Structure formats: C-alpha cells, structure tokens
C-alpha cells in the first residue's frame with residue numbers, strides 16, 4: 001500500500017513501531033496524530049489513507065478509545081493487524097535516583113502494565129496520564145515539564161538521548177500489543193485460509209436471552225470467537241455493544257451466514273473487515289510473540305520450542321456450546 005499513513009504519535013510510539021512493520025510504510029508519508037480519534041478523523045476526512053491504532057494488549061486488554069471510535073461514526077474497515085512485543089524503560093531527568101522521582105507520566109495502558117514495578121520501586125511518585133509513551137518521554141525535554149520521569153520504549157529513550165534509570169520494568173516481560181491498520185471502506189483482502197473478521201453488535205434490547213441469540217449465530221455455525229468485549233454505548237446506563245473477533249473470512253459461507261443472522265437480530269451490526277490473522281513465531285523463542293494463534297500453529301510444526309497442544313480457540317467454542325446448551329434448557 002502506498003499513500004499517506006497516520007498513527008498515534010509522536011514519533012517513537014509503539015504504534016509507530018507497528019506501522020513500520022507494514023510493507024512500504026517506512027518510505028511513505030506518515031502523519032503523527034495526538035490521539036486515536038484524531039488519527040481516525042484524518043482517515044474519515046480523507047487526509048490520510050490508513051491509520052495504525054492500538055486495539056488490544058495481552059496484559060491490560062482492550063483499548064477503549066479505539067473500540068469506541070471504530071464502533072460509531074462514518075464506517076471504517078480494518079485492513080490488517082500487527083503484533084508488537086512491549087518492553088518498557090523508565091527515563092528520568094539526569095541525576096535523579098528512583099527515590100527522588102515525584103511524578104511520572106506515560107500512556108494509561110503502559111502505566112497499568114508497570115503497576116507492580118512502580119508500586120515496588122517508585123511508590124512515592126504521582127502519576128500524570130500522557131497521550132502516549134513517546135509524548136510523555138519527549139515532554140521531559142521541556143524545562144517546564146510537570147513530571148520528572150516517564151515510562152516509554154527503549155527506542156524512544158535512545159532516539160531522544162534520555163537518561164534510562166531502569167530497564168524492562170513491565171510486570172509481564174513478554175507482553176504484546178495488537179494494532180490494527182484502518183481505512184475507509186475498501187475492497188476486502190482475499191481470504192488467506194487463516195483470517196479474522198471483526199464485528200460490532202449493539203445489544204438489540206434489554207430482554208432475557210438477547211446475548212444468547214447473538215452468540216448462537218456463531219456457535220451453531222461452528223464459527224470460533226477469538227475476542228469478545230462489551231462496551232457501554234454512552235447513551236444511557238446499561239446500554240452496551242459487543243465487539244467480536246471471529247476466526248474466518250466473510251467470503252466463508254458460515255461467517256457470512258453468521259453476519260446475516262446478526263443483522264436480523266441487531267440491524268445496526270457493523271462489519272469492520274476480514275483480514276489475515278497474525279503469523280507469529282513460535283512461543284518462548286527469544287524475541288518472539290506468544291498468541292493464541294502462534295500456540296495453535298506450533299502443533300505439528302517445526303518450531304524451536306515444543307509445547308503441548310493448547311487449542312485455546314477450542315475453549316471459546318466449548319464455552320459457547322455450553323452457554324447455548326444451558327440457554328436451550330432454560331427457554
């Protein structure tokens with residue numbers, strides 16, 4: 001893909017690292033945006049062709065700003081996803097020791113991933129939320145900065161010549177964040193045989209069994225769910241939409257049938273795209289990413305680590321079947 005890309009900036013965010021993994025993006029024009037909705041706005045108004053935004057972290061879960069922004073407003077489409085291993089460092093004004101730090105800034109998702117380390121090592125420090133890890137780090141270069149330390153990637157620390165006070169401070173050392181490349185509605189990528197489909201389904205009305213009916217659309221057709229999240233619509237208390245990732249491509253009959261079924265139950269169901277599932281390297285090899293998909297792909301492959309068969313996707317499927325059985329008994 002050529003053209004102009006936007007991403008959650010400034011330069012040096014994990015989101016930019018995800019964008020640079022996209023073939024051709026390193027040589028393309030890139031516009032940093034101040035936040036996720038700003039990046040998506042640049043696509044909706046035609047300034048940029050595609051935006052890279054974070055959607056999910058293996059430790060902290062869904063990125064609400066992204067889940068909400070793609071669920072409403074002018075329709076958008078997910079073109080592909082990228083996984084980035086997450087490592088954090090603490091940077092601080094030169095000369096400070098951990099005990100001297102009074103205030104620290106970073107992105108809320110990064111702060112949550114370093115919570116235990118921060119409680120143990122800088123318990124006195126107040127937290128000031130930043131719009132991204134890189135924005136927090138760059139802020140330190142300003143003489144009037146209201147904090148004296150930031151949590152960011154080792155790369156931005158090096159690029160900006162910041163003083164690293166502590167390395168590898170994430171509570172989970174092999175954390176991974178999943179990013180999505182989003183555009184205005186576009187041609188669907190061809191099925192690859194290992195694809196994902198993302199859907200947003202508003203809960204149609206507050207009545208018993210509504211969620212069960214939605215889940216049945218997947219379960220009865222053997223469509224596996226790999227992510228399910230509920231988010232408040234913001235309209236009134238108790239009003240929710242569900243965000244789903246399912247295994248498969250809209251070009252597959254069972255996925256298309258499930259989407260049709262969802263439209264019947266919840267007419268405002270949003271199809272957000274079918275795109276290739278990540279091809280991650282085998283788990284526990286140095287520098288690699290562990291995902292449900294990589295675990296599954298390991299089985300029978302010649303990866304460098306051997307793991308017992310762990311079909312996590314099976315668990316979702318099993319859970320769904322159980323829910324449906326229980327539901328069927330009740331109604």
Ligand SMILES: O=C(O)C(=O)C[C@]1(C(=O)O)C=C[C@@H](O)C=C1
Nearest residue numbers: 013014015054107109132133177
């Ligand atoms: O602040 C950044 O560098 C980002 O790219 C955002 C973000 C996120 O939203 O989760 C990305 C990855 C890390 O998990 C922490 C922060």
